[in-house]
Amino acid sequence: MHHFVYKDGRLQAEEFDVAELAATYGTPLYIYSTATLRRHYHAFDSAFEGLDHLTCFSAKANSNLSVLRLLGDMGAGVDIVSGGELYRALKAGIAPEKIVYSGVGKQRHEIEQALEADILMFNCESVPELELINEVAQEKGLVARISLRINPDVDPQTHPYISTGLKKNKFGLNLEQSEEAYRLARDLPGVDPIGMDCHIGSQLTSIEPFLEALERLKRFYAKLQDMGLAIRYLDLGGGLGITYDEETPPHPQQLGEALAESLKDLDVTLILEPGRVIAGNAGIMVSKVLYTKTSEAKHFTVVDAAMNDLVRPSLYGAYHRLAEVTPQKRQELPMDIVGPICETGDFLAQDRTLPELAPGECIAAFSAGAYGFTMASQYNSRPRAAEILVDGDQARIVRRRETYEDLIALETDALTGK
Ligand SMILES: Cc1ncc(COP(=O)(O)O)c(C=O)c1O
Numbered sequence: 001m002h003h004f005v006y007k008d009g010r011l012q013a014e015e016f017d018v019a020e021l022a023a024t025y026g027t028p029l030y031i032y033s034t035a036t037l038r039r040h041y042h043a044f045d046s047a048f049e050g051l052d053h054l055t056c057f058s059a060k061a062n063s064n065l066s067v068l069r070l071l072g073d074m075g076a077g078v079d080i081v082s083g084g085e086l087y088r089a090l091k092a093g094i095a096p097e098k099i100v101y102s103g104v105g106k107q108r109h110e111i112e113q114a115l116e117a118d119i120l121m122f123n124c125e126s127v128p129e130l131e132l133i134n135e136v137a138q139e140k141g142l143v144a145r146i147s148l149r150i151n152p153d154v155d156p157q158t159h160p161y162i163s164t165g166l167k168k169n170k171f172g173l174n175l176e177q178s179e180e181a182y183r184l185a186r187d188l189p190g191v192d193p194i195g196m197d198c199h200i201g202s203q204l205t206s207i208e209p210f211l212e213a214l215e216r217l218k219r220f221y222a223k224l225q226d227m228g229l230a231i232r233y234l235d236l237g238g239g240l241g242i243t244y245d246e247e248t249p250p251h252p253q254q255l256g257e258a259l260a261e262s263l264k265d266l267d268v269t270l271i272l273e274p275g276r277v278i279a280g281n282a283g284i285m286v287s288k289v290l291y292t293k294t295s296e297a298k299h300f301t302v303v304d305a306a307m308n309d310l311v312r313p314s315l316y317g318a319y320h321r322l323a324e325v326t327p328q329k330r331q332e333l334p335m336d337i338v339g340p341i342c343e344t345g346d347f348l349a350q351d352r353t354l355p356e357l358a359p360g361e362c363i364a365a366f367s368a369g370a371y372g373f374t375m376a377s378q379y380n381s382r383p384r385a386a387e388i389l390v391d392g393d394q395a396r397i398v399r400r401r402e403t404y405e406d407l408i409a410l411e412t413d414a415l416t417g418k
């Protein structure tokens, strides 16, 4: 359920008319709904009520400061994968003791930054990383709380680019390597192994892969206990899918119940790192039709948003529902919705049957609240879109549209030095 619905034949974002928002703030435009973010966070977090748990929103899905703050105010922690995300999380007022840090390429300066901030734990993904965390912590006279990211070799049955828990993926350590690494961690003075972590992939539409991964982790947990390690946190990552088209992912409640059953004998705090399931359907991206044209093979609708604004269709062949902001009765036909970027792969949809769209009208790409703006770039020197957050009858610009000056702000002309 989200708060982008049609009323009297016009798309609304909570109490706002989307066409009016587009006219006021310009396009392409990301619009997020406060009520939907709150609703999704609450639905997710309350699905684990009764379990000792911490929900750490995955900042990579939507790292806008206002979104992080909104979720933080509801009690969320944050899952980060870079120093930049740590910086954002702290700026948004997230308590360091609710921050977990994953990623295969943490650098010394990022480790220092996270140690200084005193985050809850590092989800460590290799032995050299473990050794570096130990070294940096010792230099600072600190002890880093860590878990190891275990790659349980479970097929999440999702797009190959977003599977992360298969043995061919770069993430984490396999069970055998993890055992070795925990032995090492136990003896290193600069780290305190307090947790186990895994994240098997994104946009999962069934519970089974989560449970399979958990079973493997539980067997491993027993081994760690025998090794004398006091594991207090079990981080199961994120990954719960959403409906973009006709997918029917489990409700968080179903995941909560299944995990509660499986975890009942374990004395650990469960950490969850949901991203998409909270933010995905809490945002839309609105663009304006520029031109239409028909070749021998296809009808094209050219809009002012491109792959630099929303890359998921180009990158994964991902489906985003597209619909008119002010629908009218007219002929439907198959078309490609394409952007102005000079790449054949620049499309929001291919061979999609939609009403014949007219220049000047707006269309909305739904389910764009996660991995939408965060994956945007300035390719083709296109200033990035504005982001607005609506809350009932209030709308706030939470990131202004970039300007041409922004495009060159960090550059120096080698000739003039300016
Ligand atoms: C380590 C980690 N945690 C959490 C997430 C969030 O995943 P999702 O948005 O599918 O919930 C990701 C992304 O896949 C991730 O890599």
Ligand SMILES: N[C@@H](CCCC[NH3+])C(=O)O
Pocket (backbone or CB within 6 Å): 060, 162, 202, 203, 312, 370, 371
């Ligand atoms: N960016 C991806 C998800 C990858 C998640 C990061 N581990 C998407 O748009 O679906």
